[in-house]
Amino acid sequence: MNQDTQTSHAVVAAGLGKRYGEQWALHEFDLAVPTGSVLGLLGHNGAGKTTAIRILTTLAAPTEGSATVAGHDVVTEPAAVRDQIGLTSQAATVDGLMSGLANLEMIGRLYHLPRKVAQARAQELLAELALEDAGDRLVRDYSGGMRRRLDLAASLVASPPVLFLDEPTTGLDPESRNELWDLLRQLVGGGTTLILTTQYLEEADQLADEVVLLDHGKIVATGSPAQLKARHGGERVVVTVDASEELAAAAQALERVAAGRAEIDHEELFVTAPASESTRLIEVVRALEDGGVDAHDVRRREATLDDVFFSLTSPRGTRATSPTAATPTPTDTEEAPA
Ligand SMILES: Nc1ncnc2c1ncn2[C@@H]1O[C@H](COP(=O)(O)OP(=O)(O)O)[C@@H](O)[C@H]1O
Numbered sequence: 072m073n074q075d076t077q078t079s080h081a082v083v084a085a086g087l088g089k090r091y092g093e094q095w096a097l098h099e100f101d102l103a104v105p106t107g108s109v110l111g112l113l114g115h116n117g118a119g120k121t122t123a124i125r126i127l128t129t130l131a132a133p134t135e136g137s138a139t140v141a142g143h144d145v146v147t148e149p150a151a152v153r154d155q156i157g158l159t160s161q162a163a164t165v166d167g168l169m170s171g172l173a174n175l176e177m178i179g180r181l182y183h184l185p186r187k188v189a190q191a192r193a194q195e196l197l198a199e200l201a202l203e204d205a206g207d208r209l210v211r212d213y214s215g216g217m218r219r220r221l222d223l224a225a226s227l228v229a230s231p232p233v234l235f236l237d238e239p240t241t242g243l244d245p246e247s248r249n250e251l252w253d254l255l256r257q258l259v260g261g262g263t264t265l266i267l268t269t270q271y272l273e274e275a276d277q278l279a280d281e282v283v284l285l286d287h288g289k290i291v292a293t294g295s296p297a298q299l300k301a302r303h304g305g306e307r308v309v310v311t312v313d314a315s316e317e318l319a320a321a322a323q324a325l326e327r328v329a330a331g332r333a334e335i336d337h338e339e340l341f342v343t344a345p346a347s348e349s350t351r352l353i354e355v356v357r358a359l360e361d362g363g364v365d366a367h368d369v370r371r372r373e374a375t376l377d378d379v380f381f382s383l384t385s386p387r388g389t390r391a392t393s394p395t396a397a398t399p400t401p402t403d404t405e406e407a408p409a
């Protein structure tokens with residue numbers, strides 16, 4: 072790995088791969104995250120996001136390839152890497168039977184901060200993450216949003232220059248998500264390098280300088296959110312229906328007149344497909360009528376990052392936006408080195 076790349080980049084990965092049995096959870100994964108920037112690792116459940124985070128944070132050993140974080144090799148210098156990073160994983164790290172304050176103090180002590188310093192740091196973080204009033208309450212009584220902010224606070228105790236967040240806002244309501252985004256922007260404004268995984272396109276669009284799209288363990292696209300939209304964007308036709316039974320027929324009808332394959336959104340009950348210069352809405356309406364589809368609404372709009380994502384990744388025609396429908400995280404077979 073090039074020495075210059077290592078100094079200007081907080082995270083560098085080359086040909087990283089992780090195999091479980093016959094299956095590659097991550098394969099041929101290359102990455103270069105400039106210091107102080109935000110990388111969004113985007114993908115459906117099972118795409119390999121957590122695997123990438125676990126390797127980069129020294130919690131899992133790669134089957135092949137190499138990576139450095141803050142200039143240190145994740146395999147040969149795990150302790151040096153861990154000195155430089157904070158991690159908020161999908162599994163909660165804090166203890167529900169302790170107060171928020173006690174949790175943060177304990178973590179400070181684990182980092183060998185003197186008691187007074189650990190206390191002051193805990194207070195400071197509670198204030199920064201808008202948890203001041205909840206500091207003395209047991210964590211099990213926190214709301215989901217509060218809990219997530221405390222998890223984030225926990226990963227910030229040692230003021231790490233590189234922060235890894237694995238799906239920080241999955242399951243949060245829109246308001247809590249917005250609050251967390253604001254906090255993360257402040258953090259990045261202070262110079263922290265941030266690597267976050269998400270299933271939400273909007274989240275990457277809001278926060279990330281660079282996006283890496285993962286599908287079945289492989290990178291399928293990289294670029295800034297704007298670049299991805301420009302490359303795979305353009306105008307789309309959107310057909311909204313009243314009942315989910317009509318979605319398949321609407322997709323078929325739309326594909327007959329649109330410039331590409333149709334994507335179905337089962338939650339919001341619409342179908343989209345790329346439009347070309349010559350795609351006329353009236354033709355779409357006719358095709359829908361021919362297909363016996365009673366469309367609620369037909370329109371053109373600019374492509375969103377969602378469209379980019381679904382034009383590049385599988386599962387085809389499905390959306391993985393419902394956090395409650397998420398597949399359970401596989402049981403980890405590897406533990407962190409002590
Ligand atoms: N410890 C493990 N043992 C076996 N298979 C695993 C393990 N961890 C992850 N996998 C598999 O690797 C793939 C990627 O998983 P993961 O990295 O957790 O994806 P994501 O975080 O994007 O949802 C999935 O198919 C998952 O089942």
Ligand SMILES: [Mg+2]
Pocket residue numbers: 117120121122161237
């Ligand atoms: Mg995951």
